[in-house]
Amino acid sequence: MSESDKSPILEAAKSSRSACRLCHQKIMKGEYRIGIPYDFTTSDGNIVTSYRYHHPKCVPVRNIDLVTKLIKNNTTIESAIKELIFKELDEAKKAQKDRSSSPYIEESKSSRSTCRLCEEKIQKETYRVAEPEQVELEDGRSFSSHKYFHINCYLDHQKNPKEIFDKLTQVSINRNIFTRSEAALLEKKLDQILSSDKLSSDILSMISDKPIDLDQLKHRAQELGVSNETLMKSIERGLLQGIYFEPSPGKIQKL
Numbered sequence: 001m002s003e004s005d006k007s008p009i010l011e012a013a014k015s016s017r018s019a020c021r022l023c024h025q026k027i028m029k030g031e032y033r034i035g036i037p038y039d040f041t042t043s044d045g046n047i048v049t050s051y052r053y054h055h056p057k058c059v060p061v062r063n064i065d066l067v068t069k070l071i072k073n074n075t076t077i078e079s080a081i082k083e084l085i086f087k088e089l090d091e092a093k094k095a096q097k098d099r100s101s102s103p104y105i106e107e108s109k110s111s112r113s114t115c116r117l118c119e120e121k122i123q124k125e126t127y128r129v130a131e132p133e134q135v136e137l138e139d140g141r142s143f144s145s146h147k148y149f150h151i152n153c154y155l156d157h158q159k160n161p162k163e164i165f166d167k168l169t170q171v172s173i174n175r176n177i178f179t180r181s182e183a184a185l186l187e188k189k190l191d192q193i194l195s196s197d198k199l200s201s202d203i204l205s206m207i208s209d210k211p212i213d214l215d216q217l218k219h220r221a222q223e224l225g226v227s228n229e230t231l232m233k234s235i236e237r238g239l240l241q242g243i244y245f246e247p248s249p250g251k252i253q254k255l
Contacts, residue, residue: 006049008067009035010074010085013053022058022176032085034059034067056088064093103131104171105151105178105186117153118237127186129154129168151190165190204234207244211251 016029027033035051036059042048054060059067068089071082111124122128129149137143155161169183178186203220206212214235221231235252238244244252 006037008037008063008070009051010067010070010077011035018053020055020058021052022054022060024176025055027053027055032056032081034063036060036063056085057092059089059092061093064089101132102171103129103154103168104175105168106130106172107177108148113148115150115153116147117149117157119240120150120233120237122148122150127151155190201234203231204238207238207252207254209254211247211253214250214252217252 010032013027013029013031013033016026018027018033019025020027020033021036033053034056035053037049037051039047039049056067068086071077071085074082077085105127108122108124108126108128111121113122113128114120115122115128129151131147131149133145133147135143135145151165155165158164165187169186172178173180173183203217203224203226206217206220217231217235218228221228235244239246242255245255246252
């Protein structure tokens with residue numbers, strides 16, 4: 001199937017059966033919808049034009065200018081309704097521009113990506129922050145890529161982690177990566193992760209420039225309800241970053 005050369009259509013929905021192709025929500029009867037034409041070939045070889053319907057605020061950015069011109073030339077729509085649709089189209093353009101350049105949260109599709117902060121692998125099917133970047137080659141060519149981060153690593157380096165998390169999830173919702181209910185579940189899970197990380201940091205504060213037994217740290221972790229796995233990952237991260245070193249087996253201290 002390919003996009004048709006025909007123009008988009010603007011109409012009031014005749015029923016509540018059609019769903020928006022971007023947000024997948026129903027377009028209610030009487031609401032204005034934008035139909036983006038596309039051609040497909042039937043089983044008997046005929047080419048037929050049909051339409052993919054969108055809320056005005058969900059129109060694909062590549063179609064917005066054409067749809068705006070269509071509405072301006074429409075003499076049957078009241079001015080107040082036109083202004084409302086123009087506003088929604090402007091919001092669509094801004095939202096889709098934000099989606100193409102703003103960091104967002106997604107599920108890792110493999111275990112190959114590495115967190116740019118802690119330099120540890122991001123495990124498959126765990127959520128990660130994807131930050132779009134434009135890579136410039138020496139020969140002048142460029143291409144779009146991403147930098148990846150563990151969510152807790154990324155937020156740990158932000159001044160307002162809650163505000164940043166809300167922005168990340170909103171972009172992810174706009175990209176249809178997950179729903180608002182899934183975002184709420186992720187936020188609850190993240191609260192547990194950040195809480196565990198904070199407790200881990202309290203334990204790590206016991207490490208000074210004098211050697212301390214790892215068993216002593218593990219005992220403190222048990223008292224605070226932090227798993228040894230979480231604690232050891234934090235220590236390993238510090239070893240890799242050159243914050244700590246092991247003066248002898250079973251002991252740790254700051255550099």
